[in-house]
Amino acid sequence: MPGPLDGIKMLEFTEIIAGPFGGMLLGDMGADIIKIEPPWGEPWRFAQPFIPGESKTYIGLNRNKRSLPLDLTKPEAREIVHKLVETTDVVMINSRPDVPYNLGIDYETLSAINPRLIYCENTAFGRKGPHNYRPGYDIIVQAMSGLMASEGKVVDGVPQQIQSTAIADFATGIAIAWAVCGALYSREKNGKGQKIETTLLGTALAVQTSKFMQVAAIDDEPRRDFLRDLEEQRSAGVGYEKIHEDYSGQNSPLRALRLGNIYYRTYQAKDGVLAVGCLSDPLRKKLCDVLELEDIRFEPDYDPQTERAKEFGDALILKAEARFLLKSVNEWLAVLDGVGVPAGPVRFIEELVDDEQVLANDLVVSLKHSLAGDLKMVGPLLKMSETPLEARMASPALGEHTDSILGELDYSPEEIARLKEAGVTL
Secondary structure (H helix, E strand, C coil): CCCCCCCCEEEEEECCCCCHHHHHHHHHEEEEEEEEECCCHHHHHHHHECCCEEEEHHHCCCCCEEEEEEEECCCCHHHHHHHHCCCCCEEEEECCCCCCHCCCCCHHHHHHHHHCCCCEECCCCCCCCCCCCCCCCCCHHHHCCCCHHCCCEEEEECCCCCCCCCHHHHHHHHHHHHHHHHHHHHHHHHHHCEEEEEEEEHHHHHHHHHHCCCCHHHHHHHHHHHHHHHHHHHHCCCCCCHHHHHHCCCCCCCHHEEEEEEEEEECCCCCCCEEEEEECHHHHHHHHHHHCCCCHCCCCCCCCCCCHHHHHHHHHHHHHHHHHHHCCCHHHHHHHHCCCCCCEEEHHHCCCHHHHHHEEEEEEEEEEEECEEEEECCCCCCCCCCCCCCCCCCCCCCCCCCCHHHCCCCCCCCHHHHHHCCCCCC
């Protein structure tokens, strides 16, 4: 059975993470995606390449796409793009706001060619405001969106980036795919194309939800005090360790757990590490019962602001950590599963390609790359019963599909050869 976007044609002018990831998600749904990149290749091909022009970072974000390198500074390349747009459903681009206009691939130009076109433009900070001109990578958006300062990883007074994943980039890729699907559905109803604008900043704020929220009745005065004190501390050169200690998590649902937090954290067991997550009192009481511990937070008159609460919390943590050292990870999982306490082993990503849970849910796919050979990678992240998603082909080698794509536009072999000789394509 074909995927839900079977028959949809897309042009993708993207690089690095957010745009390519969004395109790959749509490609898994069956869209026919032509990736346009310069003849020298997009930068992610050269991030620790293991063969010339191919890296795991690029291959991991660009499956189910065909490659057409074009030097968009040349008029012949723009002519090719404009011919493709005539029958294209979706154009995706991630760049600084001025780039599409400079290259003649802006929404106004392309939608004049095809009024049904859906044009998704991703920028770092949006088209308006004092930072609209800035290029932006995930680390910059982490810094400017509050993600970095809220994370609590501070070294010598300096907040550190979230390194495990480019959270703003990948979340924006999901937002791009979501937006394109919504626009395609809207076009089915009214026949109109439209422009979509996504931003790394908007996504980074959206995933912080309640931390960003300000409820006037309870937040206005504390926020004013916080901003005043923050300005004073910055002026005085106070390190971020102190600022974070004083103010982090003011609106977090986990704040009540910070004193004596034995309920939402990782533990060293006899032979490894596991995580537990108890976000309700019934679950917390179950964990206490398993560990044979008493917690004064369940007493009617418990006050987390008292010195007694702090001292008790510090001692409770030490007791819980000592208990977990007495059994193996599997032994603890058996006990915690038995009483319904959420828990799981801490794994490295390298272990998961062969993990039975991952394999059982078809989250690993095997593909053959034209240059790199056999590879395994994470499969489509969702399932649809009637229009299944599919990882049909690995990422393209640079220029792998130039001849076939231009042939579809009725360029003769001789014309294609001339375009390659002129440096228009590869």
